[in-house]
Amino acid sequence: MSATSAASADAPPAAARPARRRGVELSLIVAAVLISVYGYAEVGLAKDGAVPPGAAGYGAGLGVLALLAHGAVRARAPYADPLLLPIAVLLNGFGLVLIYRLDLEPSLGGRAAPAQLIWSTLGVALFIAVVLVLRDHRGPARYAYISVTGALLLMVLPIFFPAINGAKIWVRVAGFSFQPGEFAKVLLAVFFAAYLSANRAALAYAGRRVWRLQLPTGRVLGPVVAIWLISVGVLVVERDLGTSLLFFGLFVIMLYVATGRTGWIAVGLLLAGVGAVAVGLLEPHVHSRVQDWLHPFATIDAGLGPNQIAQSLFAFADGGVLGTGLGQGQSALIGFAAKSDFILATAGEELGLVGLTALFLLYALLVARGFRSGLALRDPFGRLLAVGLASILALQVFVIAGGVMDLIPMTGMAMPFLAQGGSSVVTNWIIVALLIRVSDSARRPAPEVSAGPQEPLTPLERTR
Amino acid sequence: MIRCVRHAAAFCFLLLVALLVNAGRVQVVQAGSYNGNPANRRIAIARYDQPRGDILVGGARVTGSRDGGGRLRYLRTYANGPLYAPVTGFASQLYGTTLLEGTEDDVLSGQAEELASVPLWNEITRARQRGGDVHTTISAAAQQAAYRGLAGRRGAVAAVDPATGRILALVSSPSYDPALLSGTGTDTTGAWRELNADTAQPMLDRAIRQTYPPGSTFKVVTAAAALQSGEVTDLRAPTRSPDPYRLPGTTVSIGNEAGGCANASVYDAFRVSCNTVFAKLGADVGLAGMTAQAQAFGFNDTRLRIPPAVAKSNFDTAMSPDQVALSSIGQFDTTATPLQMAMVAAAVGNGGTLMTPYLVDSVTNHSGATVAGTQPRTLHRAVSGETAQKLQQLMEAVVSEGTGTNAAIPGVVVGGKTGTAQHGVDNTGTPYAWFISYAKPPGGSSASVAVAVVVEDAEADRADISGGGNAAPIARSVMQAVLAGG
Numbered sequence: 001m002s003a004t005s006a007a008s009a010d011a012p013p014a015a016a017r018p019a020r021r022r023g024v025e026l027s028l029i030v031a032a033v034l035i036s037v038y039g040y041a042e043v044g045l046a047k048d049g050a051v052p053p054g055a056a057g058y059g060a061g062l063g064v065l066a067l068l069a070h071g072a073v074r075a076r077a078p079y080a081d082p083l084l085l086p087i088a089v090l091l092n093g094f095g096l097v098l099i100y101r102l103d104l105e106p107s108l109g110g111r112a113a114p115a116q117l118i119w120s121t122l123g124v125a126l127f128i129a130v131v132l133v134l135r136d137h138r139g140p141a142r143y144a145y146i147s148v149t150g151a152l153l154l155m156v157l158p159i160f161f162p163a164i165n166g167a168k169i170w171v172r173v174a175g176f177s178f179q180p181g182e183f184a185k186v187l188l189a190v191f192f193a194a195y196l197s198a199n200r201a202a203l204a205y206a207g208r209r210v211w212r213l214q215l216p217t218g219r220v221l222g223p224v225v226a227i228w229l230i231s232v233g234v235l236v237v238e239r240d241l242g243t244s245l246l247f248f249g250l251f252v253i254m255l256y257v258a259t260g261r262t263g264w265i266a267v268g269l270l271l272a273g274v275g276a277v278a279v280g281l282l283e284p285h286v287h288s289r290v291q292d293w294l295h296p297f298a299t300i301d302a303g304l305g306p307n308q309i310a311q312s313l314f315a316f317a318d319g320g321v322l323g324t325g326l327g328q329g330q331s332a333l334i335g336f337a338a339k340s341d342f343i344l345a346t347a348g349e350e351l352g353l354v355g356l357t358a359l360f361l362l363y364a365l366l367v368a369r370g371f372r373s374g375l376a377l378r379d380p381f382g383r384l385l386a387v388g389l390a391s392i393l394a395l396q397v398f399v400i401a402g403g404v405m406d407l408i409p410m411t412g413m414a415m416p417f418l419a420q421g422g423s424s425v426v427t428n429w430i431i432v433a434l435l436i437r438v439s440d441s442a443r444r445p446a447p448e449v450s451a452g453p454q455e456p457l458t459p460l461e462r463t464r
Numbered sequence: 465m466i467r468c469v470r471h472a473a474a475f476c477f478l479l480l481v482a483l484l485v486n487a488g489r490v491q492v493v494q495a496g497s498y499n500g501n502p503a504n505r506r507i508a509i510a511r512y513d514q515p516r517g518d519i520l521v522g523g524a525r526v527t528g529s530r531d532g533g534g535r536l537r538y539l540r541t542y543a544n545g546p547l548y549a550p551v552t553g554f555a556s557q558l559y560g561t562t563l564l565e566g567t568e569d570d571v572l573s574g575q576a577e578e579l580a581s582v583p584l585w586n587e588i589t590r591a592r593q594r595g596g597d598v599h600t601t602i603s604a605a606a607q608q609a610a611y612r613g614l615a616g617r618r619g620a621v622a623a624v625d626p627a628t629g630r631i632l633a634l635v636s637s638p639s640y641d642p643a644l645l646s647g648t649g650t651d652t653t654g655a656w657r658e659l660n661a662d663t664a665q666p667m668l669d670r671a672i673r674q675t676y677p678p679g680s681t682f683k684v685v686t687a688a689a690a691l692q693s694g695e696v697t698d699l700r701a702p703t704r705s706p707d708p709y710r711l712p713g714t715t716v717s718i719g720n721e722a723g724g725c726a727n728a729s730v731y732d733a734f735r736v737s738c739n740t741v742f743a744k745l746g747a748d749v750g751l752a753g754m755t756a757q758a759q760a761f762g763f764n765d766t767r768l769r770i771p772p773a774v775a776k777s778n779f780d781t782a783m784s785p786d787q788v789a790l791s792s793i794g795q796f797d798t799t800a801t802p803l804q805m806a807m808v809a810a811a812v813g814n815g816g817t818l819m820t821p822y823l824v825d826s827v828t829n830h831s832g833a834t835v836a837g838t839q840p841r842t843l844h845r846a847v848s849g850e851t852a853q854k855l856q857q858l859m860e861a862v863v864s865e866g867t868g869t870n871a872a873i874p875g876v877v878v879g880g881k882t883g884t885a886q887h888g889v890d891n892t893g894t895p896y897a898w899f900i901s902y903a904k905p906p907g908g909s910s911a912s913v914a915v916a917v918v919v920e921d922a923e924a925d926r927a928d929i930s931g932g933g934n935a936a937p938i939a940r941s942v943m944q945a946v947l948a949g950g
Contacts, residue, residue, distance in 0.1 A: 107535070253475070257468040300503040310503065316490045317498030318506055330506050332535075353491040357484060364480045371473040375466060387469055394476040398483060407486040 021082040022074050028086035029070055033063045036093025039326055043101040046327030052100075061117065062093050065124045072128040076135070077440035081369045084439060087362050088432045091417035092120050092425065094359075097326070098346050099420050102339045105332035112339050112420045119422035123429030130433035137437045141381045144194030151187035152230060154180035158238055169240045181243045182414070182423035186430055188247060189254075189388035191227075196258035197380035203259045225271075236279060241286060242399050242411030248272060249395045254388050258380070286409075293409035308334055308342065312404045315345040316356075323352025339420040341412050344404050360401070363416070367394045370435050376442035386438045389431050505535075510573075510592070512536040512557060517572040517595030517830070519552050519564055521602045527552060536648055540565075545641035547611050550620075550634045550669045551602055551823065553772070554642035558652055563669065564598060564823065565642075567771040571596040571827050571836075578836060579829045594830035601630035601825045605945035606913075610635040613938030619919040620670035622803040623942050626810035626902060626911045628840040629819030631770060632946055633915075634803070636674075640666035672774045675799035676918055679885030680737045681898045682794030684808055687734060687858060689757035689792075690745045691851040699731040699854055709740035711786035712747050718790075734858040735866035737882060739793050746792020747785050754788055755781050760846045761808045762818060763800070770803075770823045777804035794885060805900045806916035811844075812859060813879065813902030813911025816852035818844045859901070868899065870936035873944055877904040879911075880939065882932045896920045899935035903943040913946040915939040 037059035044052030066089045073080050100113040134140070140147065157180050158169050170177045196203065228251050236244060252268035255261075279286050291298065296309040306314065315331040318324060329349035334342045348356045370390025374383045396416055403410035414424035490498070498504065515529035515538050526548045528541040536557040542548065553563025561569050570576035574593040603623075610621035614637035623633035644655035659667050668674055690696040696703075707726040708717040718739055725738035733741035746754055758764065758779035768774040777800040780791060790796040803821060811818035819840055826837040847855065859879030862868040868880040883898030897919045902911035917935040 253472050257465065257472050260465065260468045297501070297503075300501070306501075306503045310501075313490055313494075314498050314501065314504045314506065316487070317495040318504075320491055320495050330509055333505055348487070348491065353487055356487050356491070360480060360483055360487075364477075367476055368473070371469060371476070374469050380465065383465065383469065387472055391472065391476065394479055398479040401483050402486065405483070405486050405490050407482065 020078050022070075022078060025073070025080075025082035025085055026070055028082065029066045029089055030063075032086045032090035032093060033059060033066055035090060036062055036097055039094060039097035040100060042325070043097060043104070043327040046325060047101075047104050058096070058100075058117075061121075062089070062096070065089075065121060069124050069127055069131075072131045073436055076131050077436050079440045079443040079445075080436040081373060081439035081443065083365060083369050084432055084435055087366050088417065088429065091359075091362060092123075092429075095343070095415075095418035095425075096120065098343055098418060099339050101327055101350075102332065102343075102346060104327070105338075107332050107335070108338055115422070116420055116425065119425045120429075122422070123426040126426060127429040127433040127436075130430060131436055134433075134437050137382050137385065137434070137441045138379060140190045140385070140434075141194040141197070144191050144198075147187040147194070148191040148227065151184040151191065154184040154187070155238075169238050169243070178423040179421065180423070181238075181240060182421075182427040183430075185243070185246065185250070185392055186389075186427060186434070189250060189385065189392060192251065192254045193381050193384035193388055196254055197384050200258050200380060203255070203261075228271075236283070240412065241279075241289070242403070242413030245399055245411060246392065246395050246413070248275075250388060250391055253391045254384055257387050258384055289409045289411065293406060296406050308336070309404075309406055309410055311335070312342055312345040313406055315349040316405060319349040319352040319356075321353045323348075323350050323355055326350045337412070340414060341400065341410075341419065342404050343419045344401055344415050347418070348405075359418075360397070363393060363397045366390075366432075366435075369439065373435065373439035373442040377438065382438055382441060386435065386442075389435055389438075392431065393428075508536055508557065511569075511575075512538050514538065514574065514592055514594065516540060516555060517574065517597045519548075519568075519572075520597055520599045521548065521551075521607070522604045523599075524604070525597075532647060534648060539646040540643065541646070542641060542643045545643050546639035547607060547635075548602075549639045549642050549667075550636040550671050551600060551607075552642060553669075554645045556642075556645035556652065556656075557648045559645055559656060563772045564600070567769070568598045568824065568827070571598055574830075576827075578827075596827050596829045596835065598827055599825045600823055601625075601632065602634070602823070603632040603946055603949055605949045606633040606942050607635060609633075609941040609945040610915075610917075610938060611637065611639075613917075613941050614919070617919055617921045618664060618670075619917065619921070619935075620674065620802045621915065621917050621938060621942060622671045622801070622806040623913060623915045623946065624803075624806050624810050624819075624821050625946075626814035626819065626914045629810075629821045629843070630825070630840075631803075631821050631823045632913060633942055634669070634671040634823070636668065636670040638664050638666045669772075670918070671802045672770065672772065673801070675775050675777055675801050675804075676896050676898070676920070677885040678794040678798060678800040678805055679883035679896065679898055680739075680794060681805055681808070681881045681883035681900045681916075682792070682798060682800070683734060683737065683742045684812060684855060684859065684881050684900070685758055685761055685763075686742045686746045686749070686754070686792040687730060688761075688812075688847045688851060688855055689749045689753050690730070691854055692757060692847055693749050693753045695745060695749050695753075696730050698729075699857060700729050702727045702729050703733070703741055703745070705733070705738070705741045705744050707738075707740045709744055709789075711743070711789050713784060714786045716786070718743060731858060731861060734881075735861045737867055742793050743789040747789040749792075751781075751783055751785075751788050754792060755779060757847075758798075760818070760844045761811060762804055762843065768821075770821050772823070774803055774821075775801050777801050794883060802916045802918050804916075805898065806914050807843075808846075809859075809880075809900040809902045809916065810911070810914035811846035812852055812855045813904070813914050814852075815849050815910055816845060816847040817842055818846040863901070867932045868901070868936050870932050871899065871901050871940045871943075873903060873940060873947070875906055876943075876947060878902070878940075878943065880936065882936065894920065897934040899932070899939045901936070901939045901943065903947060905947055913943050915942045917942075 040058050041051045041055050099116050102108055103111045103113050158171055161171050169179050169181050255264045280290055292309050299307045311334045331346040331349045367390045370386050374386030377383045400413040400415050402408040414421045416428045518525040519527045526543045529538040530541050532539040540555040553565040555561045555565040572595050574595040579593050579596045606623050610633045619637055621635040624631050640659055705727055708719040710717045720738050722736040725740050728738055763777045763779040766776045780797045787796050791798045820843040822838045826834050829835050856879050863871050863878045863880045867882040871878055871880045880901030885896040900916045902914040905912050917938045919934045
């Protein structure tokens with residue numbers, strides 16, 4: 001309960017001139033590019049016994065993209081956290097390696113790596129645009145209601161397009177298909193951050209007290225729940241359960257961080273429980289996912305061969321501790337969605353528990369840096385935005401990694417940066433750009449005026 | 465608010481811990497059971513992702529591998545598939561492995577630990593050990609002679625080296641090309657369906673997996689039991705045997721196809737194959753003596769592996785005296801594999817010692833170093849040396865002046881026994897023709913080859929089916945092939 005000591009541990013030493021650490025960022029980016037190129041070459045060596053001819057071009061392309069991004073950060077966000085960009089480059093580069101590796105399996109259909117490289121380029125371009133154009137991280141707060149309208153529109157849009165593989169989450173225009181829900185989550189995070197920071201006081205006002213829980217009042221509960229119900233309702237109609245789970249978790253975390261009320265968590269868990277049971281019972285698609293989670297080998301026992309979850313588990317198990325080595329696993333047995341939803345199984349099989357742990361730690365570092373920026377910031381909007389973006393990444397990694405490893409029911413979702421999918425890569429680059437902007441504000445040496453007017457402090461918090 | 469941010473961060477950290485713990489569960493704790501799950505195709509993929517080791521006959525490879533390019537990559541090829549199918553079996557992507565391909569799979573696929581030059585090294589590097597080669601005891605000449613002799617008729621031949629137990633020939637006819645089953649395509653599934661539907665059962669390894677009533681060839685065992693028990697001491701002394709002979713405790717009588725069987729000596733009765741004399745001898749020896757003698761020759765053994773499992777040859781252990789009498793002439797429930805009857809001839813030819821039959825001479829690793837070998841081992845002392853001498857006199861008389869003259873080889877001492885086994889309901893089935901024999905090389909005191917031949921020819925005339933007519937010439941050519949070769 002000692003917010004005082006927690007805050008002081010986080011505050012930088014008052015007198016020291018904060019380091020920009022752009023040199024660190026540059027050398028880490030170089031390392032990330034080299035690791036990716038090495039992975040690319042290793043795939044070729046394992047599969048064909050020769051370094052693939054495109055290795056130099058791939059390395060040069062990734063390097064140029066990373067250096068351009070680095071230049072933008074150096075120019076416009078010089079105090080940004082030096083770990084964010086290198087981690088994003090490494091994850092994206094390694095994702096390209098995994099997709100290229102799976103492209104070599106004829107059973108998995110056509111090549112996907114070139115398209116993914118184009119999408120990555122677009123993602124980096126948007127990253128640069130956000131870093132250059134968005135001068136103040138509080139800028140998006142002004143567009144809260146435009147954001148939420150846009151988010152809802154994006155989520156409703158796929159209903160008018162045909163379902164692909166049982167999920168109505170795609171929009172297909174002129175041969176390009178993308179998932180609007182991916183973009184919607186950033187917009188929703190912006191809206192939640194803006195709305196919650198503006199209405200914190202009212203939301204934190206305690207309503208009825210039930211047992212040991214402080215429930216919020218109905219007056220403020222209404223609009224928030226309405227937004228949430230609409231978004232989740234749309235997603236259930238579209239059968240995209242991973243994203244609805246993500247939105248729900250994001251919503252509860254941000255609400256809790258904004259108000260500090262455990263009652264919100266209770267309400268959230270209650271709603272989640274009711275929703276989960278209802279959907280699990282009524283919706284056959286979800287019901288089968290739950291059955292697969294509880295009994296991943298049921299299809300084997302029934303003589304129908306292993307299902308995707310079982311194949312995924314086999315892939316992870318084959319990797320063991322050290323992995324088979326890039327290009328030497330058999331994760332292509334997973335078949336459909338091996339490059340997207342199940343891409344982590346390839347990483348787990350070919351890099352083993354060691355490589356998988358390294359990947360998880362990279363994500364954890366990204367998330368931790370997001371939280372750290374949130375803690376260092378003084379305005380509630382920036383703080384909530386940082387927490388929200390970091391939580392999106394954390395929840396997304398958990399939902400999909402837990403799904404493919406049979407920890408929770410499988411729900412289709414892209415592993416950030418790794419998985420095939422243009423919308424996902426582009427969105428993740430925007431998330432990282434926003435985190436760069438937020439961290440730049442957090443680490444920038446404070447001008448004379450310390451706390452902005454939009455900083456209504458609770459008595460528990462201390463000004464710096 | 466800071467406190468809540470920290471709580472949220474702590475929650476995310478818990479998610480990370482959950483993922484890592486779960487990863488440890490999947491990749492370490494349960495990895496073994498997942499990797500061993502029969503539905504996990506990685507087992508098959510690993511088996512076929514490199515050229516398989518080969519099976520060799522007389523130093524020549526009778527198998528090979530070709531790159532099929534599929535996920536189960538290397539396909540098995542066979543140099544002379546139908547000839548060696550009863551030895552090699554098949555190695556199929558879809559239908560698994562049989563016979564030597566099955567029992568030696570660890571060696572051929574490179575999974576056997578003894579192939580590794582440095583222990584544990586492959587576990588760490590995950591490099592796959594190249595497959596080792598399996599050198600068989602088969603003699604190419606004997607195998608070909610037997611296969612040619614059967615000429616597509618249904619039947620089987622087994623030949624062994626009596627002194628060591630080395631199996632020199634295992635032929636089953638009609639045969640099939642195991643290469644048809646390599647692969648995963650519709651050709652493969654079609655071939656499998658066709659082979660299984662074929663009423664001639666080409667995939668049945670008749671030499672070791674099919675049992676037949678041994679008929680009169682079983683009289684060798686009965687004679688051995690009578691000599692060992694002291695029931696008979698002088699081969700030339702007349703026995704007290706009526707013709708026809710009424711089975712003890714019944715009103716059923718049996719007769720003979722040959723004449724002169726009443727009170728015939730064992731020598732003459734064996735030479736012309738008198739049922740009455742040997743049925744009575746068996747009944748006189750009794751159930752215990754007959755069972756003991758049959759088992760000393762290898763009957764009722766369910767554990768014989770060469771290393772492919774050999775079907776159990778049967779001699780009932782609980783019977784009434786009349787059933788013992790019938791069993792003693794190779795009828796009733798008595799059945800034997802061709803290999804079993806070759807073992808009977810081998811034990812007699814080897815002076816009474818029955819060697820354990822074996823098919824794998826040695827195993828070499830990919831670089832040619834021998835990593836395992838088989839040493840000859842005694843299976844049983846079937847009969848005493850003295851009894852073996854007398855049995856040899858009986859069997860050699862069959863070839864020199866009895867029913868088996870078709871097996872005679874000039875300048876070589878050959879002993880044999882014919883058999884014609886009735887089967888089916890009320891013996892309406894086509895009889896099987898048997899011939900078992902051994903041959904001593906010129907100047908040798910013990911046999912260097914023993915053979916058993918069965919011909920089950922449904923097409924032939926009933927009268928034509930006889931051990932001496934159909935089976936003995938095949939046995940002779942196999943023996944000649946072995947004698948010429950070594």
